[in-house]
Amino acid sequence: MLTASRTLFLRHGYAGTTMEDVAAEAGLTKRTLYSNYGDKDTLFRQMVDDTVAYAASFARELHDEFASGLTHATLAARLDALGVRLALGILRPEVVALRRMLIGASRDFPRSVASISGRAPDRCCARSPTGSARSRSGDFLRARDPQRAAAQFAYLVAGEHLDFALMTGELPAREVVEATAREGVATFLARYAPPG
Amino acid sequence: MLTASRTLFLRHGYAGTTMEDVAAEAGLTKRTLYSNYGDKDTLFRQMVDDTVAYAASFARELHDEFASGLTHATLAARLDALGVRLALGILRPEVVALRRMLIGASRDFPRSVASISGRAPDRCCARSPTGSARSRSGDFLRARDPQRAAAQFAYLVAGEHLDFALMTGELPAREVVEATAREGVATFLARYAPPG
DNA sequence: ATATTAATTCACCAATGAGTGCAACACGAT
DNA sequence: ATCGTGTTGCACTCATTGGTGAATTAATAT
Numbered sequence: 452m453l454t455a456s457r458t459l460f461l462r463h464g465y466a467g468t469t470m471e472d473v474a475a476e477a478g479l480t481k482r483t484l485y486s487n488y489g490d491k492d493t494l495f496r497q498m499v500d501d502t503v504a505y506a507a508s509f510a511r512e513l514h515d516e517f518a519s520g521l522t523h524a525t526l527a528a529r530l531d532a533l534g535v536r537l538a539l540g541i542l543r544p545e546v547v548a549l550r551r552m553l554i555g556a557s558r559d560f561p562r563s564v565a566s567i568s569g570r571a572p573d574r575c576c577a578r579s580p581t582g583s584a585r586s587r588s589g590d591f592l593r594a595r596d597p598q599r600a601a602a603q604f605a606y607l608v609a610g611e612h613l614d615f616a617l618m619t620g621e622l623p624a625r626e627v628v629e630a631t632a633r634e635g636v637a638t639f640l641a642r643y644a645p646p647g
Numbered sequence: 648m649l650t651a652s653r654t655l656f657l658r659h660g661y662a663g664t665t666m667e668d669v670a671a672e673a674g675l676t677k678r679t680l681y682s683n684y685g686d687k688d689t690l691f692r693q694m695v696d697d698t699v700a701y702a703a704s705f706a707r708e709l710h711d712e713f714a715s716g717l718t719h720a721t722l723a724a725r726l727d728a729l730g731v732r733l734a735l736g737i738l739r740p741e742v743v744a745l746r747r748m749l750i751g752a753s754r755d756f757p758r759s760v761a762s763i764s765g766r767a768p769d770r771c772c773a774r775s776p777t778g779s780a781r782s783r784s785g786d787f788l789r790a791r792d793p794q795r796a797a798a799q800f801a802y803l804v805a806g807e808h809l810d811f812a813l814m815t816g817e818l819p820a821r822e823v824v825e826a827t828a829r830e831g832v833a834t835f836l837a838r839y840a841p842p843g
Numbered sequence: 844a845t846a847t848t849a850a851t852t853c854a855c856c857a858a859t860g861a862g863t864g865c866a867a868c869a870c871g872a873t
Numbered sequence: 874a875t876c877g878t879g880t881t882g883c884a885c886t887c888a889t890t891g892g893t894g895a896a897t898t899a900a901t902a903t
Binding site for chain 4: 479482483
């Protein structure tokens, strides 16, 4: 059910989705939709919360994968992998569609938007490279301000394509994303790689 | 007149702005509005084109200011200034509002959106640091892929705050923007600064 | 003064879409 | 069989909003 509404909200935005359509997509009638799932606002909020929760779990997973068994020797390769996965994650079509939709609807649903910008995938994941490094060994990376470095990491890796995708709705090819991500990691390492 | 529509479109988005409101804001009647400026779509497109043209001129100005009389000695300071000005430019309230509105309206006006993502301030300006350097001396910066480096510059400098602003509509304080920009330039220089 | 042009007023149409009321209906449990 | 719960179908209200028609009024030129 939430899946149905998600599909349509993501595809056509909040204003562009009618309750009739949602009902049809879910194989129900408008009438039953209203008696079971409340009005449009509630439905929308539920769907956003649901999706945000999913995104958060993805972020956690990514972080763990990066941080477990991290050593000096594997740092560069790990960062590379993290960068690519983070970029691909941020630039997944559904994620971009969600952001676009939320931006479009932010005037009407400031709270929902706040909930995602608080734990958006990148903001969560972004804490990975420096945050975890600091908490574990303290000298994997030399960043005076880990949080800022983390943000730099995220936007180095995916910023350009995210911006373009937000504006146009089109996503670049996977190889392009990967190449850009690696280039971003390289720049990141140029500043924050441990000495020696 | 375009100013009136701009004000409202930026504040309430396309769907959230009625022609009545526009007419009222401009001190006209709906009827005269229709007989002089066509329908809502046309008005919107005109207003977008107008704004985009302004943004483009800002980009050019920024580029010239950076590139004129650039030397090795002044490179770092110039990049710093460019970064700060670029970040402040991208994060101007009207610019952010324009982006948000365009993202919200992109389903209905793909062409207008395309026109801005083709010459968006950052995409124009972003070509400045490396593009101009290459065209003038060739070794101010050592970037194999100047365009990619330029994108990294732009998103290092403003990406994080732009993303946040797009989602929430709130802008960070000027000092924060400046500090982040300088940090971004530092990372950029760590990779692309000329040897020695 | 008068003719012409443009702007105002106000009523109106048509379409859309959220949300409701209600009667008919399916169907599982007892 | 029948009772109750939940579902369907459909008509309906109500509010919004883009866009138009036509008569009336203001302004401007000659």
